[in-house]
Amino acid sequence: MRVAVLNSDRCHPKKCSQECIRYCPRVRSGDETIVMDEKTGKPVISEELCVGCGICVHKCPFNAIHIENLADELEKDMVHRFGENAFRLFRLPVPKKGKVVGILGQNGIGKTTAINILSGHLKPNLGRWDSPPDDVAEYWKGTEMYDYISELFAGNIKVAFKSQYVDKLATVDRTVSDFVDNEAIKKFEMEGIADRKLGEVSGGDLQKVAIVAAMAKDADIYFFDEPSSYLDINYRVKMAKEIRSLAEEDKMVIVVEHDLAVLDFLADSIHLIYGKKGVYGIVTQPKSVRHGINLYLSG
Ligand code: SF4
Ligand code: SF4
Structure with missing residues (x-):
């Protein structure tokens, strides 16, 4: 079309x-x-x-x-459209219990839209932006997404979300130790900044606070949007190990990450999102991490 x-x-x-x-x-x-x-x-x-x-x-x-x-066959797979002639997303990544699922794609291609839907922050309209359906779960009936979507929008799934925009934390008038307990302060070597206000610490420290605060929540699914931004290589590895430990506790974990080495270590599978920036994004079927990264690198 x-x-x-x-x-x-x-x-x-x-x-x-x-x-x-x-x-x-x-x-x-x-x-x-x-x-x-x-x-x-x-x-x-x-x-x-x-x-x-x-x-x-x-x-x-x-x-x-x-x-x-627009590929004709994707007409039936539209998950969300923001309006007439506005960005649309086809298909969704599939969360898995006990697994870290990675999402990889260029900016403006729908990664944030996908995790906003999967975290319940955005109700998918299945392309019907002018008359959104009430019961969206019906659309996934008979697929492995049905249980997840129906439980999510019934309010039965507890969500922890680490936003991409950690710099916004700097406007919160609280100290680091208000968000991070003693054990995490030691683990992430934040003793020197524990009593500082969030507005007084670096972007890397805000990232650590945001990750630890999300991990501390008792949730069924954890979202980490760009967790390695601002972190040096040592902390990237440390952060990746911590996030992996959530999956080992049988939690669902979704990670959007641009650092391919971190994603290679962190994820059990990858969904690529391709398409046209600001126009449409298409989520692929899950791929093995190496295969997904190679596909991404080959364009
Ligand atoms: S909107 Fe543009 S492309 Fe579409 S029919 Fe009219 S002139 Fe042709
Ligand atoms: S700038 Fe182009 S698209 Fe916009 S109204 Fe004029 S002709 Fe139409």
């Missing part, structure tokens, strides 16, 4: 003659393939009506539109 996709940042409707709308053959024949959105003041292209002819791409003076080829 070929559809036109708008890059909103490049679109300047007040500086053009709205050529995309004026020259679209579908609009000329009377339908609403491209309409101006009253709220944003920018055009919205209907995926259902657009035939991907590419005329708008050539007519737009700001190169704000391009044509995207």
